[in-house]
Amino acid sequence: MDQMNVGAGKEAKITISGVTKSYGDKHVLKGIDLEVYPGETMVIIGPSACGKTVLLKCVIGLERPDSGTLLIDGEDTVGFSRGQRDRIMANTGMLFQQSALFDSMTVWENITFRFSQNSDLQRKEVRRIAIEKLKNVGLTADVADLYPNELSGGMKKRVGLARAIADDPQILLLDEPTAGLDPIMTNNINQLIKRNAETIGATTVSVTSDMDGAKAIADRIAMIYDGKIIWCGPVSEVENSGNEYFDQFIHQRGTGPIQMRLRRR
Numbered sequence: 252m253d254q255m256n257v258g259a260g261k262e263a264k265i266t267i268s269g270v271t272k273s274y275g276d277k278h279v280l281k282g283i284d285l286e287v288y289p290g291e292t293m294v295i296i297g298p299s300a301c302g303k304t305v306l307l308k309c310v311i312g313l314e315r316p317d318s319g320t321l322l323i324d325g326e327d328t329v330g331f332s333r334g335q336r337d338r339i340m341a342n343t344g345m346l347f348q349q350s351a352l353f354d355s356m357t358v359w360e361n362i363t364f365r366f367s368q369n370s371d372l373q374r375k376e377v378r379r380i381a382i383e384k385l386k387n388v389g390l391t392a393d394v395a396d397l398y399p400n401e402l403s404g405g406m407k408k409r410v411g412l413a414r415a416i417a418d419d420p421q422i423l424l425l426d427e428p429t430a431g432l433d434p435i436m437t438n439n440i441n442q443l444i445k446r447n448a449e450t451i452g453a454t455t456v457s458v459t460s461d462m463d464g465a466k467a468i469a470d471r472i473a474m475i476y477d478g479k480i481i482w483c484g485p486v487s488e489v490e491n492s493g494n495e496y497f498d499q500f501i502h503q504r505g506t507g508p509i510q511m512r513l514r515r516r
Contacts, residue, residue, distance in 0.1 A: 262325070264289045264422065264454040265310065270319035271478075272305055279305050281478030282319070292448055292455040294465040296500065297475035298509060303458035304348065306475070307424050310456065311345055312336045323422070344415035344453070348427040350407040352399040352414075358385070359395035362414045384413040387450075388443050405436040409443065416447050423448055425457035429464050441467045462501050474500060476509070 263286040272280040279302040287293045295303050308314040309321060312328065320327045323339055331339070352361045359381035366377045382392045388409040399407060408428065415423060428444060429437040441464045448455045448468075459465050465472055466486055473483040474497050482497040492498055499507030 261288050263287060264324065265456070266322040268320045270306070270309060270316045270321060272302070272309060272314060272316050278478060280316070283475070283480060285473055285480055285483065287454055287456055289454055290452055291470040292457065292468055294469035294472045295456065295458045295475060296460070296462070296465055296472060298500070299460070301475045302478060303475055304426055307426055307456065307458055311343060311424055312340060342421040343424065344417070344420035344422070345424040346411045346415040346426065346428050348430055350411035352407060352410060354399050357395065358397050358402070358410050361399070361410060362417050364414065365418060380417065384417050387416065387447055388413045389439070405432055405440070408432065408440055412440070412443060412447065416451060419451045420453055423453040423455040425455065427459055428457060429459065429461050437461060437464060444468050
């Protein structure tokens, strides 16, 4: 696959080669090949249940690939021990699809959860960091003492993003960051993602079904179909991809090579 020379002269931050993942007889990833370069934002798109989230989970270590290699800064993380993976993941932040906030913790405790587990910082300093990150995602300091059940859907997404960027990670992973949000909030979240990723200089991988959002934040877009990357290129070329599957998907056409799989009763 042509990576469009984006990384010419650079060493990839994340290199995914031949990664497969199956669940019983369901083959989800069938040989994923993808490189993501330092400081870029890669957006991964594709039909529902095509393996986008599974791929993110493989990158962060929540799932282990059945085969292939997954290099972060040149180290193959497949088969890492828990201690080795914790070292790599210490520089990675993730926004989960449903935000995955802890209901029993306040907003500021959620944001700085990693600090409380792995830091000698004083509680007062940790809370200060949380409030700073809240401001970075457009929320005021008084939100810090609320609980997740007191937040709207958009606020939960913002808090989830604040947690993901809490310790200025080198890698930022985003799983459907705007799912379930109205168009205005979707645009706001996309702007926050782009601004914060640029501010901390993170290498960002986002999976989404929102094509407008993908175009708004991405340097490059890759599409998964039938378990493989079928197209990858810069945003400037998405309208002229030359790939009929990609073209059908981004224009949301009901007819084309992608056929909806209907569940039989």
